Amino acid sequence: MSDQINEKKLITEEKKAASIKGMPVLIFNILFSIAAILGFIFCLIRLSEKVGNPGMWIALLIACALYIFLISPLLFIGLKILKPNEALVLTLFGKYYGTLRGEGFFFVNPFVSATSPEILATSTGTVTTSDSAPQSGKLSLQGLNLPVRASKKISLKTMTLNNEKQKINDKLGNPIIIGIVVIWRVVNTAKAVFNVDNYFEYLSIQCDSALRNIVRLYPYDVSGDDNEKTLRGSSQEIADKLREEIQSKVEVAGLEILEARITHLAYAPEIAAAMLQRQQASAIIDARQMIVEGAVGMVEMALSKLNEHEIVQLDEERKAAMVSNLLVVLCGNKDAQPVVNSGSLY
Template identity: 25%
Template sequence: MTTTTSHIPEHVPESEGPDAAVAAARPARLIHTESTTEIPVHLLFREEPSAPPAEVKLRPAVVAHRPTPEKAEKPEKPEKDDRDTQDIGVRARASAPRVDPDVEERPARVLPGIAGVLAGLCGAAGCAVTAWWAGVLPPFAAQAFGPSAGAGGLGPAQWAAFAGAGALGLFGFGGLARGRTGRAWVLELFGRYRGTVRGTGLLWVNPLLLRRRVDVRLRHWRGEPLPAADRGGVALRVSVLVVWRVRDTARATLGIEDHEGYLRACVEAALLRVPVAAPGAGRGAVQATQDALTRLAAADVGPVGLEVCAVRPLRVEYAPEVAAAMHRRRLAALDARHRASAIGAVVDSVEDTVTRLTMRGLLDLDDDERQVLVKDLTVAFCAGRGETGA
């Protein structure tokens, strides 16, 4: 049986016969754009292939196929938040510098110091034995070691023995190094990074490697006053305390020319991008400024192997060009606050006086007389506070 596709009209006209009655009983479709496909009933329950069924006329089932809905409209982007310190870490990671991915700290191959000491002693002993063999020992040494095995002088064999023993001694003693807590060595061989030594005590390092000492302790520095601005754009001068350390010695030494200078530049750039709490701001605003500066500086210097623990503003003051104007503004605000508190105190005193006189029955005043009394008491109290300097 073949499958056909048909469209059901919205309105089925009346017709005679059983087929017309069945068609008229079908409900009108709700979706005007839907399409229908006729599937034979025996195919809906068919599990395995079988012989072709007998020709039986069955009413085909109707399965509706709804068209693919259009893509939902993208939600509108939320309005941009004006808070300056929001998403600072995300923006900082997006603009963070990139360094060579192959430059990454890894431990170098070193030996205990006793190995170098033994190699050096063996080399020195070999040189002494070779000199005794060649008969070139000093007189005092010859008496200690006894007569030499030969007096032919330094021949090719003796020179080869001297070279081998001397090289062994120099190689053993020349590779001795003392590892200290909080210090590390970055090793290079012909310009190629060979690893980092963070061990302590007596160690033996290949003397052919170039060593660069790096301080990995927790360090801090207090910078000079740097330019900044508050939320209102008023110019400020800020002195900060930066606590930092070297986390990846390879990147800090080989990935950048001067990591300390780069750190100072990143802190100065962070001060220009983060609004600093103005002088006299609360502890919450100061803490928010510190957190934002720390996140931004840490994101900038992280790829070069540095770790910033804290960037704390120590001293915040207005820039010289706006210091006088801001001082007058603060004085005016303090004076307005003082006046508001003084007026509030006078009003409270007048209200308390009038209430007490009325409750005790000492005065029986109407509204006009009450207003006159309140006015006189207010003038008297204000004059009294002015004379006492309150």
């Protein structure tokens, strides 16, 4: 029952806020404000001179004062300026009114207020953007490095989340150090503002969770099985699964994950030396296997050529001695030092 109530409270659709062009309203308000000020002064002069009906001048005086001190400020408050890839989430008396998108100069209901998530929050990542708008400072708090804005505008630009490196156990239980970078943007401003408390922090936490879930499904590296996917050898497939995992978790926050990439991958320091020795041993074994296979092939070719051209007749014992000598020469680590035999072998 509680889950159904929570689902009903979630906002799923973003609606467009009612607005008109702001420049005509600005010009109209300035002209009428000037006229109201002149009318206010004129009424004061008439009242001081006691010319005409005093009640009429008092009524005009009150009307001019209302426009100057009440209506004109409200009209100025309703004027909003948006730059490219910016949006304003508006509420009217606590209810979602709509989202103002698109660059330009707009006039909206002066009683609406812009809403944006709180910047102050902890996170394990750093969010960067190409936004060049004026900022009132930078905030760095436990790994979170976010601009502290004086306005309530929501950035629709593509942003990058660079999470800190984490120590996670892979499928085989080996601890590894891994870091990712996530490229994302806001696509539904209503979800981003109302469904989660802070979509910056929410994204960072979900990236950490998704990374742990994905890493535990794959080994860092395996030997002898080329078909098994690994973190080191199947980076593209792992990145795609990671992006899908994060996207499924941040859909409720109105975010779109454009790309997720592994930026750092290494064994943890406590096992790095042992794993390096293991890799070196595996490489040596593979190299020796290739050398032996090549040497056997060369010996086989030499024997077949000797028999084919009938250069020399070798019995089984001499063939065995020749094979032994050739394998020692071909598989040895050092260059062979030939010895000339001037006598008989027996």
